[in-house]
Amino acid sequence: MLGIIMAISGFITWSALSASTKLNNLVVVAPVAAALLLLTVTIVVGALRKPMSAETETHSAVWGDLLLLSGFAAFCFALTYIGFDVATFLFVWAGVVMSGGKGLWQPPLFAAIFTLLLVKGFGSLFPYPMLTLVL
Known part of the structure; x- marks a missing residue:
């Protein structure tokens, strides 16, 4: 792959x-x-x-990969409907939680900071406006 x-x-x-x-x-x-x-x-x-040595680790890794891949597909689909900022925030938040991020406020805070930096960074690079909902 x-x-x-x-x-x-x-x-x-x-x-x-x-x-x-x-x-x-x-x-x-x-x-x-x-x-x-x-x-x-x-x-x-x-x-x-x-x-990897155990077969169960391989199966769980495959399901995690498929879940992340389907989440990325949903992210790409959502870009044109809810905007780059909200789609990125939700995708990063879900990715942090899937990766083992714990706590009530840390995953959404990280997702918000990452989204803000990404939207502002890409906004300064691209010569055309991006569809955003909030930022």
Whole structure:
């Protein structure tokens, strides 16, 4: 799966670079490709250092991955209906809780701060307005 993701990311990055090397063309593609490469290396090194041994761990990891993937699909769908800010806040909050974030106020606070930084950061990078509900 990582190979497929990296191959598609590599093709998209190569296509964007061959079309134009201007910053407006690469403002999203280059950082995402770099982040994907870094995450892939981290996952592979972690898997090689501590391989999973029990079959139950594999099944629970698969269900967690499928749940996160379906949450990301819902996030992408929600972007055009409730806005980038609210969709990001809900997705990050759910992701923090799924990752073991505990407490009553810490997960929504982290999600709110992350969403604020992301919306303001992307808002300053993109030359067109993003659909937002609150910010």
